[in-house]
Amino acid sequence: MIKSEFLTFIYSLQDKITEALEGLEPSKKFQEDLWDRPGGGGGKTRILSDGQVIEKGGVNTSAVHGKLSPAMTKQLGVEEDDFFACGISLVLHPVNPHAPTVHANFRYFELYDEDKNIVNQWLGGGIDLTPYIIYESDIKHFHRVCKTTCDLHHKDYYPKFKEACDQYFWNHHREEARGVGGIFFDYLKPTESMSLQDQFDFVKQMGNQFLTAYLPILTHRKDQTYTPEQREWQLIRRGRYVEFNLIHDKGTLFGLKTKGRIESIFMSLPPLVKWAYQAIPNNKEQQQLVDILIQPRAWV
Amino acid sequence: MIKSEFLTFIYSLQDKITEALEGLEPSKKFQEDLWDRPGGGGGKTRILSDGQVIEKGGVNTSAVHGKLSPAMTKQLGVEEDDFFACGISLVLHPVNPHAPTVHANFRYFELYDEDKNIVNQWLGGGIDLTPYIIYESDIKHFHRVCKTTCDLHHKDYYPKFKEACDQYFWNHHREEARGVGGIFFDYLKPTESMSLQDQFDFVKQMGNQFLTAYLPILTHRKDQTYTPEQREWQLIRRGRYVEFNLIHDKGTLFGLKTKGRIESIFMSLPPLVKWAYQAIPNNKEQQQLVDILIQPRAWV
Numbered sequence: 001m002i003k004s005e006f007l008t009f010i011y012s013l014q015d016k017i018t019e020a021l022e023g024l025e026p027s028k029k030f031q032e033d034l035w036d037r038p039g040g041g042g043g044k045t046r047i048l049s050d051g052q053v054i055e056k057g058g059v060n061t062s063a064v065h066g067k068l069s070p071a072m073t074k075q076l077g078v079e080e081d082d083f084f085a086c087g088i089s090l091v092l093h094p095v096n097p098h099a100p101t102v103h104a105n106f107r108y109f110e111l112y113d114e115d116k117n118i119v120n121q122w123l124g125g126g127i128d129l130t131p132y133i134i135y136e137s138d139i140k141h142f143h144r145v146c147k148t149t150c151d152l153h154h155k156d157y158y159p160k161f162k163e164a165c166d167q168y169f170w171n172h173h174r175e176e177a178r179g180v181g182g183i184f185f186d187y188l189k190p191t192e193s194m195s196l197q198d199q200f201d202f203v204k205q206m207g208n209q210f211l212t213a214y215l216p217i218l219t220h221r222k223d224q225t226y227t228p229e230q231r232e233w234q235l236i237r238r239g240r241y242v243e244f245n246l247i248h249d250k251g252t253l254f255g256l257k258t259k260g261r262i263e264s265i266f267m268s269l270p271p272l273v274k275w276a277y278q279a280i281p282n283n284k285e286q287q288q289l290v291d292i293l294i295q296p297r298a299w300v
Numbered sequence: 301m302i303k304s305e306f307l308t309f310i311y312s313l314q315d316k317i318t319e320a321l322e323g324l325e326p327s328k329k330f331q332e333d334l335w336d337r338p339g340g341g342g343g344k345t346r347i348l349s350d351g352q353v354i355e356k357g358g359v360n361t362s363a364v365h366g367k368l369s370p371a372m373t374k375q376l377g378v379e380e381d382d383f384f385a386c387g388i389s390l391v392l393h394p395v396n397p398h399a400p401t402v403h404a405n406f407r408y409f410e411l412y413d414e415d416k417n418i419v420n421q422w423l424g425g426g427i428d429l430t431p432y433i434i435y436e437s438d439i440k441h442f443h444r445v446c447k448t449t450c451d452l453h454h455k456d457y458y459p460k461f462k463e464a465c466d467q468y469f470w471n472h473h474r475e476e477a478r479g480v481g482g483i484f485f486d487y488l489k490p491t492e493s494m495s496l497q498d499q500f501d502f503v504k505q506m507g508n509q510f511l512t513a514y515l516p517i518l519t520h521r522k523d524q525t526y527t528p529e530q531r532e533w534q535l536i537r538r539g540r541y542v543e544f545n546l547i548h549d550k551g552t553l554f555g556l557k558t559k560g561r562i563e564s565i566f567m568s569l570p571p572l573v574k575w576a577y578q579a580i581p582n583n584k585e586q587q588q589l590v591d592i593l594i595q596p597r598a599w600v
Contacts, residue, residue: 033578047577058577173556239569246546247556256473256547269539269575276571277347277358278333278563 002121002200003084006108010061010088011044013106013207017090018046018059020211024222025051030059035261040066045264049271053099053222057092058267069258080119082112087125088207091268092214097234099221100131100138100179101241102214103268105251106207108200121196123188123203127210128165129217130179130241132234134288136299138217139180143299145213146183146206153202154194161185166296171244176293178244182213233286235274242273302421302500303384306408310361310388311344313406313507317390318346318359320511324522325351330359335561340366345564349571353399353522357392358567369558380419382412387425388507391568392514397534399521400431400438400479401541402514403568405551406507408500421496423488423503427510428465429517430479430541432534434588436599438517439480443599445513446483446506453502454494461485466596471544476593478544482513533586535574542573 018030028051036042043062048054063086073081087107094101106125113119129142143162150157165184170177188203190196245252245268255265281287318330328351336342343362348354363386373381387407394401406425413419429442443462450457465484470477488503490496545552545568555565581587 031577049577056575056577173559173562235572242542242573242575243546246543247553253547259473262473263578266575267577271575272535273542273573273575274571275356275542275566275569275573277331277349277356277567 002108002196003086003110005200007063007086009204009207010086010106013088013210014044014046014059014061016208017211018048020215021048021054021057021059021092024053024219028052028054030057033263035264037062037064037066037261040064043261043264045261045267047267051095053094053096053218055093055095056267056271057090058264059088059090060264060267061088062086062264072254072258075254076111078111078120080111080113082114082116084110084112089268090210092218093238093270094218094222096222096224097132097226097230098135098224099218100129101238101270103128103130104207104210106203108203121189123196123199124186125203125206126161126165126182126184127206127213128169128179128182128184129214130237132237132289133230133285134292135217135221138221140299141216142180142182142213145209147300149206149209150183150202152205153198157185157202158183169244170248171240172248174240174243176240176290177296178241178293180292180299181296229283230285232274235272236276236279237289238270238273239275239279242269245269302408302496303386303410305500307363307386309504309507310386310406313388313510314344314346314359314361316508317511318348320515321348321354321357321359321392324353324519328352328354330357333563335564337362337364337366337561340364343561343564345561345567347567351395353394353396353518355393355395356567356571357390358564359388359390360564360567361388362386362564372554372558375554376411378411378420380411380413382414382416384410384412389568390510392518393538393570394518394522396522396524397432397526397530398435398524399518400429401538401570402430403428404507404510406503408503421489423496423499424486425503425506426461426465426482426484427506427513428469428479428482428484429514430537432537432589433530433585434592435517435521438521440599441516442480442482442513445509447600449506449509450483450502452505453498457485457502458483469544470548471540472548474540474543476540476590477596478541478593480592480599481596529583530585532574535572536576536579537589538570538573539575539579542569545569 030046030048033045041064045060048057065084068081089105091103104127111120147158161183165181168184188199281290330346330348333345341364345360348357365384368381389405391403404427411420447458461483465481468484488499581590
């Protein structure tokens with residue numbers, strides 16, 4: 001049963017990731033918050049605040065069930081409204097501007113008929129990177145891990161999901177990407193060549209590769225010396241992250257509309273953010289980032 | 301002609317307000333930025349950054365004309381698409397958490413038929429206050445100026461526009477108000493008892509009362525001693541201001557959708573903002589603010 005396997009996967013991944021990150025923090029630990037959803041189910045939110053490495057990080061799991069709202073059934077284009085959904089979602093905002101912000105999410109959805117038979121089920125997720133200062137080697141490493149993992153499962157996955165990621169994390173009003181992408185996939189349903197189990201194997205492996213993709217970058221950058229100007233630039237660029245999440249991100253807006261748990265939804269927002277008037281790049285390093293964001297590239 | 305009178309009004313108000321605020325700043329001045337709108341018209345953006353009193357403030361005027369998009373004609377419920385719009389818009393974020401953020405906006409809109417005759421015209425605007433620490437005397441003063449000015453023109457204005465303000469500046473996802481309100485009016489069109497000229501007189505007087513409503517508060521609070529905890533609370537509460545403007549504010553979202561000038565639209569965003577996990581009130585002073593925001597009051 002994929003449902004129980006997926007739950008095992010997300011809880012074990014949550015433990016693995018929070019443990020690995022705590023290994024980099026000299027004193028701070030994740031604080032766990034268990035919460036119930038009035039309509040059914042609940043979640044396990046883990047937040048690390050004001051660390052020496054992670055300024056704010058959330059690694060959350062949730063498993064909820066109940067009835068979809070009419071708005072949701074319409075959005076999904078389905079008739080049934082009896083659902084189960086679970087997933088893991090994480091966002092890490094490091095202190096050091098040399099270290100990129102990272103986001104990952106893996107989720108599983110089931111829809112039932114009146115006799116509680118599954119009538120529809122799908123997987124979704126992705127991982128993506130948002131740097132403040134460009135290190136091409138870091139970005140290539142991150143994308144290489146994504147591609148290698150994808151390629152083990154389906155040759156079309158990486159090109160398709162890489163493009164979907166660039167398209168989804170697009171700050172339309174700024175005409176630039178939120179970051180340098182990664183992979184993004186939604187409504188992953190069985191096909192002739194890939195069973196749901198095959199797809200779950202892919203998602204599981206991708207989740208398990210998260211630390212391979214991100215931890216070496218964080219470890220390498222966390223102690224790099226930075227200037228006040230680089231920190232300021234990071235705070236300004238974090239503003240774009242907020243703009244994407246509050247204006248464009250479907251998950252965030254859906255969560256707010258359906259009266260989801262605000263504190264868990266907004267764990268993705270950076271700890272400290274600056275909005276300055278006309279904050280345009282004023283050196284080569286800043287310009288390099290913007291040049292890359294307005295024209296997403298092939299990294300591997 | 302109301303159009304030219306309104307233009308005179310907004311430019312002179314912009315001068316008056318920026319001059320008065322500069323009078324409180326020991327060294328910083330507003331920086332002016334003139335911009336053109338590709339579709340027709342343009343604006344005069346004035347920004348003061350990193351002042352000793354105003355951390356970030358924008359006092360902008362614009363006068364634009366051209367063709368409405370189909371989305372806009374639909375939203376307005378009109379057939380004609382040939383338009384002229386002008387207005388003044390300001391947001392001031394003081395450094396001192398004892399001093400409230402303030403927002404004001406006054407605008408005028410004309411719609412033409414194919415022969416350039418005016419087929420529709422209306423006024424809109426309002427002023428509202430967003431404190432971080434409650435001083436009832438400040439809030440009462442602000443509302444009293446609003447009410448006194450409204451009462452000179454129409455006995456229904458203050459109660460009606462005060463309620464509209466509380467309704468409009470509502471952070472639905474938090475179930476709390478953005479601030480303590482003021483007045484808000486939209487689509488103010490001639491009625492039997494009030495001609496457009498009468499309404500313009502009201503709007504003009506309200507604009508000219510802005511400094512009466514806000515300046516004494518700012519002058520009184522700008523040098524009050526504050527603690528790091530009060531500053532932190534201000535940064536966290538400013539996050540709610542961002543949330544309102546990016547998630548709910550129709551003006552902001554419309555501006556972004558219609559590819560308005562980003563830097564002018566986002567001048568409303570606070571200079572420095574904090575998002576902490578579960579930032580709930582942890583003293584009486586903070587609790588007092590939240591209590592007032594979740595249940596808007598009659599102040600005069």
